[in-house]
Amino acid sequence: MNRPAPSLLKPRKAPQQARSAATIEAIHIATIQVLLADGVGRLTTTRVAERAGVSVGTMYQYYPHKQALLFALVERQFDLIESAMQAAAERLMGCDLQTIAEGLATAWLDAKMADRVASRAIYGIAAEFDLSELMSRALSCMAEMIEALLANAPGARFADRASVAFMLAALLGGSVRVVMEAEASEDNFTRLRRELPQACHAYLAAANQRAAA
Amino acid sequence: MNRPAPSLLKPRKAPQQARSAATIEAIHIATIQVLLADGVGRLTTTRVAERAGVSVGTMYQYYPHKQALLFALVERQFDLIESAMQAAAERLMGCDLQTIAEGLATAWLDAKMADRVASRAIYGIAAEFDLSELMSRALSCMAEMIEALLANAPGARFADRASVAFMLAALLGGSVRVVMEAEASEDNFTRLRRELPQACHAYLAAANQRAAA
DNA sequence: CCAAGATATGAACGATCCTTCAGTTTCGGA
């Protein structure tokens, strides 16, 4: 797919005065709004600027091109969720399997739901440039984090801890994404919240028992 | 998001001679190739036609606009997978929970892997027009199918069969999607193939046991 | 209060891109 050199995706300059910081924030918000209202295909520099109440040129003082703006949004959301999960992992270190499974699921749901608006919007950016590399990193990052939790859980004896951790990461990430990408239905979210933790626990317990035999 | 009137997305005319059928097929293949090579953002009518070895005008004899072409691809893939799952459901009707869980997981993996090239490419189209409606339909379609299987499974007494079926559908659809959207890694696919059936079974068994109590 | 840097403006340019259509080529039945 498109493989823009990562070095060219960095912002052009950092804000030094208060008003420019506000401008950048306005641009970010406007981008998400346009993304949700019109889709990536209709996401235009002019449209974003108009919605943000600034001029097109202003945007180009902070981002060398449109892709850089989108990439900044993706990275920001990514970091947000990653740190939320990192915090959850610290809290869950050393707990038993049930606590870990349910804790991870609820932490993941909380992080994604915190601003599902942004999350949903950002899912749509994936088409603009090749995010498979980023997705891979995110997936293995989550898998590693989970693997560490499983390694320190009392009574855990997985035959293939890495695979179990990987699978759990895929289950978490995927199920939430699928539900979010469908039409927003409060009903589906409550179901997810009730069932996902149980599903995670069931899988971990079964995988652990399978190894013990 | 973009909400193109569905009636405007239909193909313009059906082929009547043999060569035109070949042309359409060539256009479809070319579209997928361009999609994978350049991404949706670079998917151009000219580029597709060039790759297919035909003229731009030819494409416009069968599709009123670019979106119609993309939509046709999505629908085709959708029908393919739906019928594959429908066949699997007939085969699994009346079986026990373990057979159902593992049968669904392998059928899903087989269907998606059959041409993962097309699947992966089509994931990228989601940005062009609003697919959330289609995704919702797909999700609830899968959920209904699973629910019917659970209803006829011997020894199954779920408290909330609909929720369990919904969750299983989300787990299946999501985990495979996440892995496919990451960089293609043979390693990850084998892990998925080994763990996903077990995860599905573990969840179903746990949900069933929870209701029996 | 003033200069100098930071920030904002928006018309204009060039590059694509989608779509059309008048004309040409190919096919298949009579």
Place this chain on the structure above:
DNA sequence: TCCGAAACTGAAGGATCGTTCATATCTTGG
């Protein structure tokens, strides 16, 4: 073999979009 229909061609029109830059406005340290 011949003719009408089907299929194909590709240059050109019209519209949109990303990006630049000369100019204007604002902020702040001295």
